[in-house]
Amino acid sequence: MKHNYGNSLCISTQVGCNMGCAFCESGRLKKRRNLKTCEMVLQILKVEEIINEKITHVVLMGIGEPFDNYDAVIDFINIINCGKGLDIGARHITVSTSGIIPKIEQFIEDGKQVNLAISLHAPNDTLRNELMPINKAYPLKDLIQVLKKYIAKTNRRVTFEYIMIKDKNDSLACAKELASLVQGMNCYINLIPYNETSHIQYKRSEKETILKFYDCLKKNHINVTIRKEFGTKVMAACGQLRAKIEEDV
Ligand code: SF4
Numbered sequence: 001m002k003h004n005y006g007n008s009l010c011i012s013t014q015v016g017c018n019m020g021c022a023f024c025e026s027g028r029l030k031k032r033r034n035l036k037t038c039e040m041v042l043q044i045l046k047v048e049e050i051i052n053e054k055i056t057h058v059v060l061m062g063i064g065e066p067f068d069n070y071d072a073v074i075d076f077i078n079i080i081n082c083g084k085g086l087d088i089g090a091r092h093i094t095v096s097t098s099g100i101i102p103k104i105e106q107f108i109e110d111g112k113q114v115n116l117a118i119s120l121h122a123p124n125d126t127l128r129n130e131l132m133p134i135n136k137a138y139p140l141k142d143l144i145q146v147l148k149k150y151i152a153k154t155n156r157r158v159t160f161e162y163i164m165i166k167d168k169n170d171s172l173a174c175a176k177e178l179a180s181l182v183q184g185m186n187c188y189i190n191l192i193p194y195n196e197t198s199h200i201q202y203k204r205s206e207k208e209t210i211l212k213f214y215d216c217l218k219k220n221h222i223n224v225t226i227r228k229e230f231g232t233k234v235m236a237a238c239g240q241l242r243a244k245i246e247e248d249v
Contacts, residue, residue, distance in 0.1 A: 003057075005056070005057070006054075006055075006056030006057055006092075007051070007053055007054065007055050007056050007057070008055070008056070008057035008058070008059060009043070009044060009047055009055045009057070009058055009059070010059050010060075010061050010062045011040055011043050011044070011058055011059070011060050011061075011062050011076075012035065012040075012043065012062030012063040012064055013034070013035055013040060013060055013062065013063070013064035013065070013066045013068075013069045013072070013073055013076075014031050014032075014033070014034050014035055014063060014064025014065065014068065014069055015031065015032040015033050015034075015035065015063070015064070016029050016030050016031040016032045016063065016064070017030075017031055017063060017064050017065055017068075018030055018031040018065070018068065019065050019068070019098050019132070019133070019134050020133045020134075021098065021119070021121075021131060021132050021133075021134075022130065022131050022132070022200075022202075023121070023131060023163060023165060023194065023200060023202050024200075025197045025199065025200065026062075026063040026064075028199060028200075031064070031068070034064075034068075034069040034072060035064070035069065035072065036072060037072045037073075037075040037076045037079065040072070040073070040076040041076060041079055041080065041086070044058065044080065044086060055086075055088070056088065056092060057088070057092040057093075057094075058080060058088055058092065058093045058094070059093075059094045059096065059117075060073065060093075060094065060095045060096055061094070061096040061117070061161075065097065065098055065100065066095050066096065066097060067095075067097045067100045067103035067104070067107070068100065068103075070103050070106065073095065074110065074112070077093060077095070077112060077114055080093065081093060081114070090112070090113035090114045091113070091114075091115065093114040093115065094114065094115040094116070094117050094159070095107075095112075095114055095115070095116060095117070096116075096117040096118070096119060096161065097116075097117075097118060097119070098118075098119045098132055098134045099118055099119070099120075099132075099134055099135070099138050099143045100134065100138065101138045101142055101143060101146050104116075104146050104147070104150065105146060107150075108146075108149060108150050108153055108154070111154075113154075113156075115156070115157075115159065116150060116156070116158055116159070117158070117159040117160070117161055117190075118143070118147065118158060118159070118160050118161065119132070119161045120160040120161060120162050120178075120189075121161070121162055121163050121165075121169060122135075122169050122174075123169070123174050123175075123177035123178035123181050124140065124177055124181075125139050125140050125141075127168075127169055127174075128140060131165075131168075131169070140181065144181065144182075144185075147185070147187075148185065151185060151186045151187075155186075156186075157186045157187055157188065158185065158186070158187045159187065159188055159189075159190055160182065160187055160188070160189045160190065161190050161192060162178070162189055162190065162191050162192065163192045163193075163194050164191055164192065164193050164194055164204070164205035164209070164210050164213065165194045165202045165203070165204070165205060166194070166202070166203040166204060166205045166206065166209070167203075168202060170205040170209050170210070170213055172212060172213070172216055174213075175212075175213045175216035175217055175220075176216060176220070178217065178222075179216065179217055179220035179222050180220075182222060183220070183222075187222075187223065188222075188223035188224060188225065189217060189222060189223065189224045189225075190224075190225050190226075190227050191210060191213065191214060191224060191225070191226045191227065192226075192227045193205065193207075193210060193226075193227070210226060211226075214226055
């Protein structure tokens with residue numbers, strides 16, 4: 001992804017994923033295996049070779065749950081952050097999790113200076129249980145509590161990713177509930193228009209609905225952005241890629 005601030009690359013950490021999020025093509029087929037650290041590094045080196053430019057920003061938001069492959073992911077972060085490695089600044093690296101609380105605790109203890117993002121996608125347990133089964137093990141109250149601990153300990157901001165799914169999590173009631181859930185936290189919310197695929201019935205929220213949702217959060221003094229889209233037309237946007245490859249095999 002080319003930005004005015006540099007080249008950002010989204011890295012996968014597993015082949016498949018066991019988290020089973022209802023909206024996600026990548027997780028539709030279960031985890032086959034964890035990627036090794038070297039395989040994650042190679043994703044960067046290969047793309048740099050192809051585009052003949054440096055990757056300046058890395059997000060661990062591709063296929064897989066990074067904290068379900070914790071040790072290899074931390075080694076990867078150390079290597080790409082190291083001056084003798086790829087020398088990518090810690091502030092330019094973002095690791096995203098669906099909310100495995102014990103691993104977030106470990107991440108706090110490890111004191112990594114990289115950014116932390118949480119795939120939230122719902123403002124209450126009922127809806128989140130439906131969209132993200134992980135929530136049954138680690139409900140929102142506990143997740144928010146550990147994130148407050150993270151913010152207090154690191155003095156860093158947390159990003160919440162929120163996929164906008166039509167008539168599912170995009171009502172104004174959801175926006176208000178979301179605002180009160182994160183009220184007072186050092187965070188921002190990234191609204192992501194849902195990427196539709198042929199296997200999942202969910203539809204993308206209307207543009208106007210997304211804007212109303214955004215306005216509601218703004219009015220409640222929540223930092224919020226709407227994610228710029230990349231790759232939808234070539235089935236390379238979030239959650240679309242793996243299913244296409246599987247179909248072609
Ligand atoms: S959204 Fe992320 S954690 Fe959830 S199934 Fe997809 S790849 Fe796994």
